[in-house]
Amino acid sequence: MKQTIEQITPTNKEAGKKTRIHLNNLTKPQGSLGRLEELAIQLAEITGDSFPTISPPASIVFAADHGIAKEGVSAYPQEVTAQMVYNFLSSGAAINVLTKQINAMFEIVDIGVASDLAGTGFVRKKVKYGTGSFLDENAMTRAEAQEAIEVGMEVAETMIDKGANSLILGEMGIGNTTSSSAILALLTEEKLENIVGKGTGISEDTLQLKREIINKALVNRQPNPNDVLDILSKIGGLEIAGMTGAMLKAASRQIPVIVDGFICTISAILATKLSKNVSDYLIFSHQSQEPGHCLALKLLDAKPILDLELRLGEGTGAALAFPILESSVKVLKEMATFSTAGVSTEQKSKKL
Amino acid sequence: MKQTIEQITPTNKEAGKKTRIHLNNLTKPQGSLGRLEELAIQLAEITGDSFPTISPPASIVFAADHGIAKEGVSAYPQEVTAQMVYNFLSSGAAINVLTKQINAMFEIVDIGVASDLAGTGFVRKKVKYGTGSFLDENAMTRAEAQEAIEVGMEVAETMIDKGANSLILGEMGIGNTTSSSAILALLTEEKLENIVGKGTGISEDTLQLKREIINKALVNRQPNPNDVLDILSKIGGLEIAGMTGAMLKAASRQIPVIVDGFICTISAILATKLSKNVSDYLIFSHQSQEPGHCLALKLLDAKPILDLELRLGEGTGAALAFPILESSVKVLKEMATFSTAGVSTEQKSKKL
Numbered sequence: 001m002k003q004t005i006e007q008i009t010p011t012n013k014e015a016g017k018k019t020r021i022h023l024n025n026l027t028k029p030q031g032s033l034g035r036l037e038e039l040a041i042q043l044a045e046i047t048g049d050s051f052p053t054i055s056p057p058a059s060i061v062f063a064a065d066h067g068i069a070k071e072g073v074s075a076y077p078q079e080v081t082a083q084m085v086y087n088f089l090s091s092g093a094a095i096n097v098l099t100k101q102i103n104a105m106f107e108i109v110d111i112g113v114a115s116d117l118a119g120t121g122f123v124r125k126k127v128k129y130g131t132g133s134f135l136d137e138n139a140m141t142r143a144e145a146q147e148a149i150e151v152g153m154e155v156a157e158t159m160i161d162k163g164a165n166s167l168i169l170g171e172m173g174i175g176n177t178t179s180s181s182a183i184l185a186l187l188t189e190e191k192l193e194n195i196v197g198k199g200t201g202i203s204e205d206t207l208q209l210k211r212e213i214i215n216k217a218l219v220n221r222q223p224n225p226n227d228v229l230d231i232l233s234k235i236g237g238l239e240i241a242g243m244t245g246a247m248l249k250a251a252s253r254q255i256p257v258i259v260d261g262f263i264c265t266i267s268a269i270l271a272t273k274l275s276k277n278v279s280d281y282l283i284f285s286h287q288s289q290e291p292g293h294c295l296a297l298k299l300l301d302a303k304p305i306l307d308l309e310l311r312l313g314e315g316t317g318a319a320l321a322f323p324i325l326e327s328s329v330k331v332l333k334e335m336a337t338f339s340t341a342g343v344s345t346e347q348k349s350k351k352l
Numbered sequence: 353m354k355q356t357i358e359q360i361t362p363t364n365k366e367a368g369k370k371t372r373i374h375l376n377n378l379t380k381p382q383g384s385l386g387r388l389e390e391l392a393i394q395l396a397e398i399t400g401d402s403f404p405t406i407s408p409p410a411s412i413v414f415a416a417d418h419g420i421a422k423e424g425v426s427a428y429p430q431e432v433t434a435q436m437v438y439n440f441l442s443s444g445a446a447i448n449v450l451t452k453q454i455n456a457m458f459e460i461v462d463i464g465v466a467s468d469l470a471g472t473g474f475v476r477k478k479v480k481y482g483t484g485s486f487l488d489e490n491a492m493t494r495a496e497a498q499e500a501i502e503v504g505m506e507v508a509e510t511m512i513d514k515g516a517n518s519l520i521l522g523e524m525g526i527g528n529t530t531s532s533s534a535i536l537a538l539l540t541e542e543k544l545e546n547i548v549g550k551g552t553g554i555s556e557d558t559l560q561l562k563r564e565i566i567n568k569a570l571v572n573r574q575p576n577p578n579d580v581l582d583i584l585s586k587i588g589g590l591e592i593a594g595m596t597g598a599m600l601k602a603a604s605r606q607i608p609v610i611v612d613g614f615i616c617t618i619s620a621i622l623a624t625k626l627s628k629n630v631s632d633y634l635i636f637s638h639q640s641q642e643p644g645h646c647l648a649l650k651l652l653d654a655k656p657i658l659d660l661e662l663r664l665g666e667g668t669g670a671a672l673a674f675p676i677l678e679s680s681v682k683v684l685k686e687m688a689t690f691s692t693a694g695v696s697t698e699q700k701s702k703k704l
Contacts, residue, residue, distance in 0.1 A: 027439050028446055029427065029552035033668070034641065034661030075381065075698045083695040087379050092688025094380055101675070101682055200381035201698065289386065306658070308676070309386030316385070323453070323675035324660070330453055336444025343435040346427045346553065 001146060001245075004153055007252035011045035011280040019044035019051075019332060026335040027343050035305065039283070039328040046256045046281050047165075051333050054256060057322055058105035058164030059315050060155055060246060061088060061095060064112030064238035065130030066175030067139065068217070073178045073210045075202045078130070082115050084172045089121050094312060095170055098319035102326075105164055109155050111148055112173075112238030125151040127238050131179075134217045134235045139179070145232035145241055152245025157253070166256045168322065169246055170315020171239040171263050177290060179237040180266040182214045184292050186225050186235070187269065188299060195292040200311070228270050243267035248274060251281035258318040258325065261288035261310065265296040272300065285321035286310060353498060353597075356505055359604035363397035363632040370402035371684060378687040379695050387657065391635070391680040398608045398633050399517075403685050406608060409674055410457035410516035411447060411667050412507055412598060413440060414591035416464030417482030418527030419491065420569070425530045425562045427554045430482075433526050434467050440524070441473050446664060447522055450671035454678075457516055461507050463500055464525075464590030477503040479590050483531075486569045486587045491531070497584035497593055504597025509605070518608045520674065521598055522667020523591040523615050529642060531589040532618040534566045536644050538577050538587070539621065540651060547644040552663070580622050595619035600626060603633035610670040610677070613640035613662065617648040624652065637673035638662060 019041045024030050031037060043052040063085050069078045087093045088108045091100075099106045108122040114130035127148045131139035140148070156167060177199040184195050192211045202210065223234040232241050244267040250257045251271075259268050259282050272279045284297060286306035297304060305321045338345045371393045376382050383389060395404040415437050421430045439445045440460045443452075451458045460474040466482035479500045483491035492500070508519060529551040536547050544563045554562065575586040584593050596619040602609045603623075611620050611634050624631045636649060638658035649656060657673045690697045 026446075027436070027444055028664050032552065032662065032664040033446065034663065036660060036662070036672075077696055080696050083693070084379070087688055087693040087695055090688070090693070092379055092693045094378075094385065094683055094687055097682050097686045098679055100686075101679060200384065305660070306676075308388060308657070310384065310388070311386065312380050312384040320388075320676060320679055324658075324672060327450055327453060327672055330449050331446055334449045334452075335446055336439055336442070341435070341439045341442070341444045343439055344429055344432050 001149055004248050004252045005275045008248065008275045008277045010277050012048040013045060015048050015050045016041045016045035022050065023332060025337040027338055027341050033331060036328040036331060039325055040332045042283065043256055043325065043329060047254050052329055054166040054325055054329055056103055056105055056164060057166040057168050058107065058159040059095060059099045059168040059170065059319060060107045060109065060159060061170045061172055061314055062109045062111050062152065062239035062242035063172040065114035066173055066179055066237055067131045067133030068135060068178050068213065069175035070133055071135060071213050072206065073213060074174045075200045076174050078114060078174050081172055081174045082113050082117060085110065085113060085117055085122065089119060093314060094316050095314035095319060098316055102319060102322045104168060105159060105162065107155060107159060109242060111151050111242045123155055127151060131237055134221055135213055138221065138234050139236050140233050140238065142229050142233045145229045145236060148238045148241035149245035152242035153249040156246035156249040160253050160255055166258060167246060167250050168258045168315045168318040169243045169264050170260050170318065171243060171313055173237055173239045176237050176239065176263050178210055178214060179235060179240060180263045181292050182217055182235040183231055183266050184296055185214060186218060186223055186231065188295060190295055195295060197291040228273050240267050244270045247271040247278060247282065251278045257282050258321060259284050260315045260318040261286065261313055262290040262293040262296065263313060265293060269296060269299060283325065286317035288317065353501055356600050356604045357627045360600065360627045360629045362629050364400040365397060367400050367402045368393045368397035371396035374402065375684060377689040379690055379693045385683060388680040388683060391677055392684045394635065395608055395677065395681060399606050404681055406518040406677055406681055408455055408457055408516060409518040409520050410459065410511040411451045411520040411522065411671060412459045412461065412511060413447060413522045413524055413666055414461045414463050414504065414594035415524040416590035417466035418525055418531055418589055419483045419485030420487060420530050421527035422485055423487060423565050424558065425565060426526045427552045428526050430466060430526050433524055434465050434469060436524050437462065437465060437469055437474065441471060445666060446668045447666035447671060450668055454671060454674045456520060457511060457514065459507060459511060461594060463503050463594045475507055479503060483589055486573055487565055490573065490586050491588050492585050492590065494581050494585045497581045497588060500590045500593035501597035504594035505601040508598035508601035512605050512607055518610060519598060519602050520610045520667045520670040521595045521616050522612050522670065523595060523665055525589055525591045528589050528591065528615050530562055530566060531587060531592060532615045533644050534569055534587040535583055535618050536648055537566060538570060538575055538583065540647060542647055547647060549643040580625050592619050596622045599623040599630060599634065603630045609634050610673060611636050612667045612670040613638065613665055614642040614645040614648060615665060617645060621648060621651060635677065638669035640669065
């Protein structure tokens with residue numbers, strides 16, 4: 001882990017400058033493609049290539065269970081985590097459909113599902129059969145937290161070695177908005193009312209319970225906000241740690257990471273606490289409906305690309321944003337310049 | 353024109369209801385795909401098919417000149433309209449790149465470029481060699497306004513007959529934000545400061561001039577806000593009329609129209625003034641940087657899909673939104689249901 005973190009350098013601003021100059025010569029008013037131009041520049045800086053390539057992307061879904069689910073904080077029973085892994089394997093979930101649409105590679109990682117999963121076609125890297133319920137005990141040991149980060153690194157590395165030029169990270173884990181909300185509350189000291197939301201769709205009563213549980217858990221666990229492994233081991237999740245690891249590895253390899261919703265943004269916050277350089281490698285795909293997500297994005301000074309009122313996870317928001325990133329790169333590479341197209345520029349106009 | 357308008361029926365709410373029921377059975381929390389679900393329902397209502405097909409789309413760019421450009425309201429000289437048509441023909445413009453990305457059909461229409469265009473590969477339907485400068489004279493005659501609408505209808509019809517299952521409408525015309533701003537000022541009586549923007553990127557001085565010209569033009573022309581042909585003939589544009597016509601024809605054929613930015617939204621406002629039913633057939637792709645666009649969208653009670661700070665036109669925002677519409681349809685058609693995937697539903701959870 002330490003070695004990967006050390007390998008994360010600042011992004012290449014020189015490559016970005018060249019991209020900006022080229023964008024300004026294309027047959028359109030300067031800056032008129034707005035965020036598309038900013039994204040093209042960021043992708044150039046990340047990859048170190050003024051004409052970057054981000055296809056094929058790889059969608060990686062980390063699945064794990066949360067002991068806290070037994071407290072009744074979710075609208076769905078814990079067994080849904082495993083059931084959804086099977087659904088991913090038979091291509092029936094939203095992320096499957098969206099992954100196929102963008103011709104992405106796809107991988108599912110059992111990093112901590114509470115039951116033994118049958119079959120093949122996924123990465124078996126179970127660190128633990130779900131976390132402990134952090135109301136009563138630590139979610140995992142410090143060693144397990146580190147192991148989960150390293151699993152994320154390893155899977156990201158494998159996908160990059162197989163040819164992925166960008167990563168779409170997602171998760172599945174009943175109870176994981178509770179863990180994420182607890183982490184955000186710890187790091188921001190914001191009131192729980194402004195953080196904790198309805199997740200997959202719980203009632204007002206359950207929402208109240210969820211807030212109380214997080215409150216109690218934070219008192220009981222006392223995680224050190226300056227120690228990522230302490231946070232993860234006391235109130236974290238295995239899939240959250242896995243996504244953090246994948247982000248670190250991708251950054252060390254100069255591969256852009258498309259960050260999904262609330263849970264994934266929490267992983268991003270933890271990654272930036274481990275490496276300041278990592279944030280420039282992250283592209284925030286969307287603003288979700290989960291109230292904590294807005295706060296989490298603010299903490300990272302991140303401006304998401306989409307706001308489609310999503311609250312699903314799995315990497316779906318990141319996959320939906322991918323075509324826009326691809327557009328930014330295609331426009332950069334394929335548009336004509338003023339001189340090659342013989343179009344008059346703004347300057348010529350002023351002379352008239 | 354009258355016949356097409358009479359053929360525009362209300363959209364099919366029954367088809368939308370069936371879509372909603374199916375979406376609620378898919379393996380995701382109900383409503384968790386947010387606007388994607390709303391869009392799938394709207395597309396079902398438009399097409400009358402609960403599992404709608406919107407591919408291939410057709411991008412149609414209407415090009416025309418504006419006499420008002422001679423007053424110096426644009427950052428670019430009038431000749432750029434024709435130069436950009438040649439750029440479209442040689443696939444060098446942003447809309448070309450984005451059209452190719454989404455496998456769309458493509459058509460350019462010379463509906464009123466000020467010069468004779470050489471070559472082939474576009475629709476020659478020049479109604480007039482650019483409009484008159486509406487500071488001093490009417491932009492066009494009433495008959496020309498009607499003819500331009502009918503050209504738009506005809507081109508839309510041709511593309512639909514060739515197999516287009518949705519339309520992306522865009523425009524090219526130096527000076528057309530001035531015409532659009534004048535129309536919006538007429539229809540909303542909003543202060544020009546809140547409407548008129550920098551278009552392709554004019555200076556503060558030119559912006560001031562642009563506002564004064566619009567003000568004077570409205571006084572000089574006195575268009576009747578309740579008469580679309582009067583508005584178009586006095587202060588309109590040929591490409592604006594063309595897009596209005598294309599919207600009306602698409603609606604009469606139950607084909608969804610993806611509306612681009614400011615100019616295209618003005619066409620949409622005119623279309624809804626000709627047929628109340630047409631608005632349900634329109635999907636608003638993005639919020640542009642042009643200040644009047646926000647107001648124009650409000651007038652239509654429209655909620656755009658994207659906000660990417662674009663200010664280019666050509667249909668680029670509509671093309672960028674297309675993959676999201678395609679996602680909404682794919683998710684609807686390809687995801688597994690709770691029962692087929694064997695995933696526990698929320699209700700089961702409550703029993704636990």
